[in-house]
Amino acid sequence: MKLYLYPLWLRLWHWINAILCIVLIATGISLQYSNPDQPLLVPFDLAIMAHNIASAMLCFNYLGFLVGNIISGEIKQYHFRLKNLLEKILQQVRYYIWGMFRGEKSPFPPSKKSKFNPLQRMTYVSVMFVVMPLTIVSGTALLFPELIIHNVFETGGIYIAALFHSAIGFFISIFLTVHIYLCTFGPTIFSSFKGMLDGYHRSKE
Numbered sequence: 001m002k003l004y005l006y007p008l009w010l011r012l013w014h015w016i017n018a019i020l021c022i023v024l025i026a027t028g029i030s031l032q033y034s035n036p037d038q039p040l041l042v043p044f045d046l047a048i049m050a051h052n053i054a055s056a057m058l059c060f061n062y063l064g065f066l067v068g069n070i071i072s073g074e075i076k077q078y079h080f081r082l083k084n085l086l087e088k089i090l091q092q093v094r095y096y097i098w099g100m101f102r103g104e105k106s107p108f109p110p111s112k113k114s115k116f117n118p119l120q121r122m123t124y125v126s127v128m129f130v131v132m133p134l135t136i137v138s139g140t141a142l143l144f145p146e147l148i149i150h151n152v153f154e155t156g157g158i159y160i161a162a163l164f165h166s167a168i169g170f171f172i173s174i175f176l177t178v179h180i181y182l183c184t185f186g187p188t189i190f191s192s193f194k195g196m197l198d199g200y201h202r203s204k205e
């Protein structure tokens with residue numbers, strides 16, 4: 001079955017975001033583990049420049065995500081109720097690690113009204129409305145270190161901001177790995193990726 005779930009603006013946002021995140025992770029790792037004399041993945045100066053440019057673009061793109069979802073009304077896809085949330089998430093996890101391999105039907109098949117399953121919804125809410133804003137705020141603070149409180153309980157504020165920013169960058173890398181893996185769970189390995197290119201979600205049912 002084919003369902004048109006990803007309009008053009010969303011697909012454009014998504015792929016620009018994906019490319020920028022990959023550039024930010026590669027240059028971020030490079031900056032974290034190298035010094036000016038010993039470049040790691042990318043030469044130090046280039047890594048700084050690319051990281052700054054890509055992060056500014058990511059902020060504008062993120063605004064596009066918010067505005068697009070609000071104007072289209074699709075922001076409702078991110079609303080969730082706490083009632084039975086854990087049970088629903090565990091039901092989806094059980095399907096991913098057991099039911100799916102036994103040919104069971106998906107417990108929360110996507111529809112236009114509700115395109116995410118509970119696990120996707122909670123993951124996307126956490127990443128898009130908690131992790132991304134925290135990454136943007138901590139990154140902006142590091143770009144303008146004069147904004148950072150100098151001393152937090154006898155520890156340098158910049159050190160804490162840098163530690164927080166790299167930890168959250170690490171979390172995004174883990175999300176990205178799991179996200180891409182789960183996207184292979186469609187009717188064929190590539191059908192979800194194809195969906196994010198032509199807008200049509202495909203399912204077995």
Ligand code: HEM
Nearest residue numbers: 006010014017018021124127128176179180183192193196
């Ligand atoms: C190479 C990198 C990436 C690939 C191949 C990829 C692939 C996909 C695919 C195939 C979908 C649609 C199917 C689904 O929801 O299961 C999707 C949706 C989504 N992805 Fe990604 N993704 C990538 C990177 C990212 C990154 C870095 C983020 C956020 C930081 C992200 C956030 C999302 C969100 C929020 C959706 C749901 C969009 C919607 O339907 O409204 N993705 N991704």
